[in-house]
Amino acid sequence: MEKITKNDVHPKIVEALLRDTNITVEDALENEMILNMGPQHPATHGVLRLLLRLDGESVVACVPELGYLHRGYEKLAENMSFYEFIPHTDRLDYLAPMANNVAWALAVEKLIGIEAPPRAQYIRMMISELARIASHLVAIGSFAMDIGALTVFLWTLREREKILDIWDILCGARFTNSFTRIGGIANDAQPEAIAKAKWFIDQYEENLDECERLLNSNRIFIERLEGVGVISGEDAVELGLTGPSLRGSGVEFDLRISKPYLFYNDMDFKVVTYPEGDSLARYFVRADETRESIKIIRQVLEKMPLGDILLNQPKKVLPKKTEIYSKMEELIHDFMIVNFGVNPPVGDIYSAVENPKGELGFYIVSKGEGHPWKCKIRSPSFVNLQSIPHLIKGRMISDVVAIVGSLDPVMGEADK
Amino acid sequence: MSSLKELIIQKLKDKFGSVNFEFSEFRDELTVLFDKKNVVEVCRFLKDDNELQFKLCEDVTAIDWARSKNRFTVVYHIYSIKNGFRLALKADVDESGCSIDSVSSVWETANWEERETYDMYGIIFNNHPDLRRMYMPEEFEYYPLRKDFPLMGIPGSNPLPKK
Amino acid sequence: MGLEAKLTQDGIITSTIDAVVEWSRKNSVWPMPMGISCCAIEMMAAGDPKYDIARFGSEVMRFTPRQCDLMIVAGTVTYKMAHVVKKIYDQMPDPKWVIAMGACTSSGGIYRSYNVVQGIDQFLPVDVYLAGCPPRPDNLLNALMQIQEKIGRTKAREFRNKKLPGPIVLQNN
Numbered sequence: 001m002e003k004i005t006k007n008d009v010h011p012k013i014v015e016a017l018l019r020d021t022n023i024t025v026e027d028a029l030e031n032e033m034i035l036n037m038g039p040q041h042p043a044t045h046g047v048l049r050l051l052l053r054l055d056g057e058s059v060v061a062c063v064p065e066l067g068y069l070h071r072g073y074e075k076l077a078e079n080m081s082f083y084e085f086i087p088h089t090d091r092l093d094y095l096a097p098m099a100n101n102v103a104w105a106l107a108v109e110k111l112i113g114i115e116a117p118p119r120a121q122y123i124r125m126m127i128s129e130l131a132r133i134a135s136h137l138v139a140i141g142s143f144a145m146d147i148g149a150l151t152v153f154l155w156t157l158r159e160r161e162k163i164l165d166i167w168d169i170l171c172g173a174r175f176t177n178s179f180t181r182i183g184g185i186a187n188d189a190q191p192e193a194i195a196k197a198k199w200f201i202d203q204y205e206e207n208l209d210e211c212e213r214l215l216n217s218n219r220i221f222i223e224r225l226e227g228v229g230v231i232s233g234e235d236a237v238e239l240g241l242t243g244p245s246l247r248g249s250g251v252e253f254d255l256r257i258s259k260p261y262l263f264y265n266d267m268d269f270k271v272v273t274y275p276e277g278d279s280l281a282r283y284f285v286r287a288d289e290t291r292e293s294i295k296i297i298r299q300v301l302e303k304m305p306l307g308d309i310l311l312n313q314p315k316k317v318l319p320k321k322t323e324i325y326s327k328m329e330e331l332i333h334d335f336m337i338v339n340f341g342v343n344p345p346v347g348d349i350y351s352a353v354e355n356p357k358g359e360l361g362f363y364i365v366s367k368g369e370g371h372p373w374k375c376k377i378r379s380p381s382f383v384n385l386q387s388i389p390h391l392i393k394g395r396m397i398s399d400v401v402a403i404v405g406s407l408d409p410v411m412g413e414a415d416k
Numbered sequence: 417m418s419s420l421k422e423l424i425i426q427k428l429k430d431k432f433g434s435v436n437f438e439f440s441e442f443r444d445e446l447t448v449l450f451d452k453k454n455v456v457e458v459c460r461f462l463k464d465d466n467e468l469q470f471k472l473c474e475d476v477t478a479i480d481w482a483r484s485k486n487r488f489t490v491v492y493h494i495y496s497i498k499n500g501f502r503l504a505l506k507a508d509v510d511e512s513g514c515s516i517d518s519v520s521s522v523w524e525t526a527n528w529e530e531r532e533t534y535d536m537y538g539i540i541f542n543n544h545p546d547l548r549r550m551y552m553p554e555e556f557e558y559y560p561l562r563k564d565f566p567l568m569g570i571p572g573s574n575p576l577p578k579k
Numbered sequence: 580m581g582l583e584a585k586l587t588q589d590g591i592i593t594s595t596i597d598a599v600v601e602w603s604r605k606n607s608v609w610p611m612p613m614g615i616s617c618c619a620i621e622m623m624a625a626g627d628p629k630y631d632i633a634r635f636g637s638e639v640m641r642f643t644p645r646q647c648d649l650m651i652v653a654g655t656v657t658y659k660m661a662h663v664v665k666k667i668y669d670q671m672p673d674p675k676w677v678i679a680m681g682a683c684t685s686s687g688g689i690y691r692s693y694n695v696v697q698g699i700d701q702f703l704p705v706d707v708y709l710a711g712c713p714p715r716p717d718n719l720l721n722a723l724m725q726i727q728e729k730i731g732r733t734k735a736r737e738f739r740n741k742k743l744p745g746p747i748v749l750q751n752n
Contacts, residue, residue: 019546038663042642046614046616066551067550067552068615068659069615069616069655069657070552070657071655072560072567072692072693072694075692076690087689091617094616095620110443111443154628161629175620176713239524240524253497259500347442348491349442350504359474363493378475378493382528386525411616551694552694560693560694574693575658579701
């Protein structure tokens with residue numbers, strides 16, 4: 001962190017920092033300091049730049065600056081077909097890549113007007129919930145590491161490695177695996193993957209209890225987090241928070257129950273909410289949500305039917321390789337889909353799923369061509385980050401780290 | 417669900433008789449198109465009404481149609497937690513006089529979303545508390561998501577440090 | 580072999596200064612993780628109990644450039660971030676090495692767009708390029724071993740009379 005004067009910062013940012021001040025000194029920055037928690041920082045969860053205006057140790061105003069990881073996703077989507085964009089959706093929220101794949105596949109299927117077969121949908125549910133557990137484990141681990149408890153980070157990463165092993169067996173890649181396809185999934189779940197998933201959920205709860213025993217009654221942990229970054233339910237909805245940050249303020253809003261997708265309305269689980277609205281409540285929400293995910297995975301593994309994993313509709317869905325090499329019709333359809341893309345009807349849809357970070361939405365506008373005319377990605381981390389200036393006002397610098405960690409932003413998705 | 421759609425259509429027509437609404441439905445979602453000068457009133461009514469309560473603003477974005485008349489369309493997606501219903505609002509914006517009123521006084525979420533739309537498309541939002549660029553550096557002169565901006569960028573527009 | 584055997588026998592070890600210096604340098608490479616996006620998660624995974632990076636001497640991943648000698652650029656570098664990466668590279672003391680981890684830093688990766696630098700060797704001298712999107716943690720350990728071999732080939736006298744760099748002027752941002 002370096003001290004900079006107001007001549008080093010862009011004038012528009014200085015204007016934003018000095019806004020709504022109730023200080024009547026002539027030069028407001030004489031007694032105060034602008035501190036730059038720069039894009040490269042151990043505790044800002046990626047490349048986020050926070051410009052803080054400090055009065056001693058307490059923060060008077062804060063201006064976040066994004067855009068250090070802006071890779072131009074929306075412009076890229078306008079130039080690629082729907083199939084070609086699947087690997088790009090992996091890199092959005094890179095802690096839970098499977099969940100983004102499922103979100104994109106659901107959005108395009110809604111636009112085209114098809115539905116994947118039941119076995120594919122059950123497998124999609126299983127990998128979404130595994131992605132949720134993986135993401136929350138990293139969130140808890142790095143959050144605890146920022147507060148100072150280094151051991152918890154290593155233990156949660158060890159659990160996460162087991163989930164990455166399951167994905168490795170399932171589709172060949174540990175991480176950023178583009179597993180879903182439009183109309184189903186890439187390949188079937190092998191028996192080893194299912195057995196490993198069963199073994200994982202049986203031994204997960206004890207390991208989570210072990211990590212929680214270190215933290216839940218730890219005096220330092222609780223005193224550092226209780227009452228820090230409080231936001232009420234009304235304000236949270238006003239600011240657009242979704243996901244665990246909203247459920248930690250008492251609002252019971254979960255897209256898996258309000259607008260169910262896949263087979264979530266057949267599953268029996270509860271939505272975890274805590275009414276306090278501080279950082280400790282958000283941490284508890286995440287830890288308990290992983291337990292609910294274990295319940296869902298257990299039910300999925302019991303109820304999974306046998307059957308196809310890719311829809312059999314050659315005009316819209318890439319047909320299987322064995323049929324392409326032996327039948328003429330399928331060969332023609334494969335050629336058309338790969339070269340020109342699936343041609344959906346003219347129109348626009350918005351489809352949202354419940355990602356581990358919040359609500360991930362895709363707004364796709366189609367003019368009947370093989371590539372979208374416009375694709376907007378509504379990322380939860382972008383909207384969650386907007387609440388930082390509200391939560392930080394009046395607190396000290398060390399609380400900034402705790403608050404950013406409890407909101408759990410991922411810059412790959414906030415910067416698109 | 418269809419009764420809620422009819423309720424919304426009825427309420428909007430009753431309250432804003434002079435405004436010309438165009439309702440359309442695609443894949444079971446309702447879209448309302450209206451003139452850009454009524455944006456703030458319609459949004460405030462939808463948020464404050466007791467039965468509707470569209471308190472969560474999910475998304476604000478724009479579409480560039482690349483045509484000479486009414487080049488842009490600004491799209492708002494709002495959600496009502498009480499009824500579990502999502503609504504899309506649209507307003508056309510012309511290229512000359514490329515501006516529309518800001519709804520950040522109605523929903524706080526729209527603050528950053530509108531800044532992002534300004535950064536990417538160049539649409540100015542009147543009465544916005546803090547209209548700055550979001551992703552691109554302040555010195556950048558172009559608007560990336562417009563259809564006349566090439567994918568690889570314009571050489572020289574973004575400086576790189578020397579080796 | 581072993582140091583203890585030699586010490587108990589004669590009490591004297593003979594070697595060259597070069598060998599001692601480069602032996603100590605390569606077995607205690609302190610990396611500076613410039614973790615920007617997805618590759619940073621695999622870099623973190625290289626530090627977890629399964630793929631231990633601590634056994635190579637890189638236990639401390641200091642986030643301050645003044646104490647490091649290896650910079651691992653992990654993640655897509657955009658034009659806005661390039662100035663920050665260069666600033667931090669300049670603040671590292673000599674001798675220093677750079678690993679370009681992943682496809683995005685080597686050549687732009689899957690992003691051929693207006694805001695992504697197509698390869699960080701346009702503004703940084705790179706020693707080892709790693710392929711992968713993201714490369715597995717064992718791949719990163721392989722790259723670390725290549726860096727150790729490269730350090731093993733340098734001579735201590737290369738850095739002896741080198742001119743000190745001038746004062747670093749902080750850029751306005």
